[in-house]
Amino acid sequence: MPQLDAPQQDLPQLNLATLHEAVAAAIPDRECLVWRDRRMTWREVTDRTRRLANVLVAHGLGRRDGTHEPWESPHDHLALYLHNGPEYLEGLVGAHKARVAPFNVNYRYVDDELAQLFGDARPRAILYHARFAGQVERVMKRLDGTPLLLQVADDSGTPLAPGALDYEDALAAASAEPPAGVRPSADDLQILYTGGTTGLPKGVLWRIGDLMHGPLGLRRRDGSQLTDLDEAVARAVRGAHRVLVAPPMMHGGGTWSALGGWCGGACVIFPHRVDGLDADDLMDVAERERATRMPLVGDAFARPIVEALERRPRDLSALRTLLNSAAGIGPGVKRRLQELLPDAHLVDVLGSSESGFSVTAHGADAPKFALQPGAAVLSEDRTRRLAPGEDELGWLAKGGSTIPLGYLNAPEKTAATFLTVDGDRLVVPGDRARLLADGTVEVHGRDATTINTGGEKVFAEEVETVLRGLPGVADALVLGRPSERWGSEIVAVIGPADAPDDAALRDGCAAHLARYKIPKAFVRTGRTLRLPNGKADYATARELSETTIDRPVPAGE
Template sequence: MPQLDLATLHEAIAAAVPDRECLVWRDRRMTWREVTERTRRLAHVLRSHGLGVRPEGRDPARPWESPHDHLALYLHNGPEYLEGLLGAHKARVAPFNVNYRYVDGELRDLLRNARPRAVLFHARFADVIARVAGKLPEPPLLLQVADDSGEALAPGALDYESALAAASPEPLDGVHPSPDDLHILYTGGTTGLPKGVLWRIGDLIDGPLGLRGPDGAPVTDLAAAAGRASTYDGRVLVGPPLMHGAGTWSALGAWCAGGCVVFPDRVDGLDADDLLATAARERVTRIPLVGDAFARPLADALERGDHDLSALRTMINSAAAVDPGVARRLLARIPGARIVDVLGSSEAGFQVTRRGTGSRPFTPAPGAAVLSADRTRRLEPGEDEPGWLAKGGAIPLGYLGDPERTAATFLTVDGRRMVVAGDRARLLPDGTVEVLGRNSTVINTGGEKVFAEEVEGVLRGLPGVIDALVVGRPSERWGSEIVAVLRPAGAPADADLRDACAARLARYKIPKAFVRTDDPLRLPNGKADYAAARALADPSSG
């Protein structure tokens, strides 16, 4: 089936609606024409420094390899991040995300694995780039984006705006982006060392970016895609960091549909009042959430302030759960909106979805399946076997430079290529899916398996509990005992928590101990920080 690529699609939409807003941040309001010209300039900069793709292209027999030069994006949210993504694709360079929280050693390991030929970074990161980049096997081209840090230009770096101003705004001659071009998404490292997931941009558009027609089928005709985009009025406010999939996919999905991407004024952390003020001012129609770490502060801010969110139609939640009570608080203040839960991963895209505020099962997305415990066959509805959530269709090729993990994660089942990212699930008689939790968070206690997410969901719904993570701690009696780490430090007493859990959980699932803290339990992308939780639950483990 033919597919589209990001660079060509964006150019076609820009030709159809050149003067419509494409990107808004603070006082910067950029049209589709302006974004197109700036990303062409960046593509010229990259190509003039020798970056591109090898003529022989990708070897299908080695899906873990990349034929592209790579561009590292070491930035907070902002226009330059999206310009970097799009400009790279116009130059046939593969972009990849860098977690800006990494310390020197972590950043060095990531860059050695990714082998960037260029790094686009905010000035506030100039010192660490200067320390790390020079120790790489091949020092990359450095493009520094000015920010409010006041940092001087790093040694050997080019000023981003000056480099763009000196480049041509015309399309590149002889460079033809392809749906086969790669887009690299590094995992957050919450389930092990970060891994570079290799997506064909055509599969990314068909899958996580959600470019589909009214019948649910992928849009493959460029003229049809541009025509539909010319009538789309969506405005998506992206608060989650673009350095993680939820943020990037929300932004690029908006662009593929012809929408405008809006950033809140503050981009180095969540400021709920600022985000809501931006949403009201810009009349946004969609806001992505990342679990309670985003939803709860937004609910608090809505209840103490007056924000006109009448234009908001959808809140898409991914990567972490929203407590049903918090969801009801949001919808009470935004009655015209709906919340859609999606479950997925960097490796699989979105696998299952759920609408509403309850804890009902999920509906499988196209291509999703539940595999048997031994991962050899697809389960049929009603087979009462905890299996593995899997995804076929538009999925990645593999992990950069890692044939072993590629073979272990990307399987062929019943003649169909599928990815198994690590979520356990049960296929119910009506074809819906009960998601049990990440296999990496399963706790074996006294011969029983407990999914941490199930216990966390119960705890987060209790009065006086803002957040909860559940981990295992070594125990002579149980092998591993369940420990709940709760926010805030003034959470209810142990006996009250156990009594409340007993009404909804089997006895063996109830935590043996409770640890309270006022420290955050979430990473900047809203995902659970299990490393922090384990350190609090078992200080001797550090």
């Protein structure tokens, strides 16, 4: 069997570039990536990622020597302004083979948001789909410097932008040999920009070695880190997973699912449609490609999948794992999903861009989360770890050797979020939690979505979970609205537009919530309340809540 050139043996082990090269050398002809009619082997993906790395190196991009602070990056940066597809994964791996730090770009941003992001990240190169060429051209006029532009052709028919290189032409003209003199390291960075739901997007600086041993799951069955290259390659050779990735890779969950699959030798599959969720298409691809693992993002994914399977059952007996993150799935939807996919194990994970996965729950009815290695619940003042059963609402934290360095260009925010407690370095992203007597965790949601109403704290996600479990409610977001009487009053924005009346919703909430937590107003809408990645679109919810007319509050509330 023909072999790829072996990776340089003196390179530091267990960085993404070196591991990808080593796995490709071991299984060059195994399927690595599938999208639509494109089927690429590990050999072909390695060829293309090397070529991209050589394009970046030829234009002077790489890593600079010297020391740097936890909020600084020694790399040049590659912006990935793309829908899901082969080029996104090629960009991630190719950047690491050039020692360039890749970062994600939210393709829903308008010009001002994009300019703010690029002003912070300072990309030296931008890899983008042709449909975004206009935005790139406009925003570049507002920034210092001219980055390398690599335009990926798509079905928009947009011509090549002035000064840009056609991506395929650039790869064809580049060498397929490993970039000369470039030695990737586990210390090389990958930058993950937060979604900006709790403020301006922040660039989280992950060492690629920490990312691999944390969110990407490069661990043994006993939870210990897999640190030997030969052992990691042997595991990949044994692996036979086929990971179907529908969440957009512009957010951490999609990227981590895909790269984690590759670290284990899996084939990564994308659904035909990548600019939004088409549940029938997703299930058709899962059946045809015999997918074994699939990430979900809450009800925004689970409900349409249930409806698609109820319309037409598929043979999904190969599907073994459903990994849900970033948003909750209502209990009824969970149970129905498990009924329709009895061979699949449903795992809920909670984490963040800053911590990876902190707690997990298994099965359709699991009400509590278990702490993952390195996770803890800190006291209200964030000075100590809480013991099981302490009746204090604290903060979910993550420590150990697999947390990021800090936030790019933000020393104050880094100091506020990355703390030292009892000599251990911990990240505290902002999730409130209680550590129960049995050692499980009761998660209350982000502090940023906490509503102070009449002196009582209400966690929006708790109320949302109850509302989404009521008959006739497809989705719900809860937020505070200024009120003379309470300071903030609780408002629920719910879908669909013909959801049950206020009295029925209040009665449904009253069975599960204290009276002060029940929304004072309900706004119905036919609009989606979710972003493309399935996360809550609180901006839309707030816009809708502010357009409603204040109503008198019923007596006794």
